[in-house]
Amino acid sequence: MSLVPDEIRLRLPHIELAAQAYGPPDGRPVIALHGWLDNAATFARLAPKLPGLRIIAVDLAGHGHSEHRPPGAGYALWDYVHDVLLVAEQLDWPRFSLLGHSMGAIVSVLLAATFPEKVQRLALVDGLIPPTTEADGAVATLAQALQGRLALSAKRKPLYPSVERAAQVRQRGVGHVSFEAAQLLAHRGLMPVEEGFTWRTDSRLTLATPLRFTQAHVNAFVRALSCPAKLVVAEQGLLAHRDGLEQLLANTSVSVERLPGGHHLHLDDEQGAQLVADCFNPFLSAP
Known part of the structure; x- marks a missing residue:
């Protein structure tokens, strides 16, 4: 598989998204979804190690080179699910697999549970x-979110004198990443401005979620999964010590593999990317 992906544009009825395409056009169809505040470059090390697949790594709305949602709109998880369904329609893929990291994994679970006939793996x-x-925390959650929206216009994006400086800051951000990984994300995620560089991402992405699922809600989505599913848990990642994970996945279609590394183990270095690829290659290529 080529190390350099093709850049493509996906013109949906309501928004235009950017994406990077890996692999042969006739390969097994896979839509890849990145994490919160990341972009399609999160798959730069992993995708070339997954031969035989046609991987479309999407910049989700508001991220990377994709358009931002219009004024007044938000970035709810179900809106991303809708976007991905339209991406699949544009690609003429009635059935496809999903490869998701962090928030992209969450969006993938919601889509696979809701439209099981569309998701192969x-x-x-x-x-x-x-x-x-x-439910008893919903009022405070909504109040916090709306207060953040009211204050957003007074906030300004951070400015950096160089891509390297931005990468250093991203390295210490949510889901600590290696400097090399941060550079890959920064090169795709930054835009030049008069004072240096700033992130392309929509500032609304940093707002608190106005309404969250309850535990019963997420239990229902996980139980609704019917396709084969494999979850890589990073030993130093965000899920490694999550209470109730084994109970949540009991009697579901989800198998778990624990691998050394942090939250971005698939991007931090070539060794971590290879471990994830070794895990997913037989899985995604299975009939």
């Missing part, structure tokens, strides 16, 4: 379900 990297809030 589900490959998840250190992501499964969103943070939950029970």
Whole structure:
């Protein structure tokens, strides 16, 4: 598989998304979804190690080179599910597999549970379900989210004198990454401005979620999964010590493989990417 992906544009009825395409056009169809505030470059090391697949790594709305949602719109998880369904329609893929990291894994689970006839296989990297809030916390959650929206216009994006400086800051961000991984994300995620560089991402992505699923909600989605699913849990990642994970996955179609590395183990270095590839290659190529 080529190390250099093809850049493509996906013109949906309501938004235009950017994506990177790996592998032969007649390869097994896979849509790859990145994590929160990342972009399609998160698969730069992993995708070339998955031969025989046609991987479309999407910049989700508001990220990377994709358009931002219009004023007044938000970035709910179900809106991303809708986007991916339209991406599959545009690609003329009635059935496909999903490869998701972090938030992209969560979106993949929601889609696979809701439209089981469309998803052949589900490959998840250190992501499964969103943070939950029970009903008695909903009022405070909504208040926090709306307060953030009201204050957003007064905030300014950070500025960096160089791509390297931005990568250093990203390295210490949510889901700590290696400097090399941060550089890959930064080169795709930054745009030049008069004062240097700033992130392309929509500032609304940093707002709190106004309404979260309850634990019962996420349990229902996981139980609804019917396609073969494999979850890679990073030993130093976000899921490694999550309470109730084994109970949640009991009697489901999801198998778990624990691998050394952090939340971005598929991107941090070539060794981690190879471990993830070794895990997913037989899985995604199975009939």
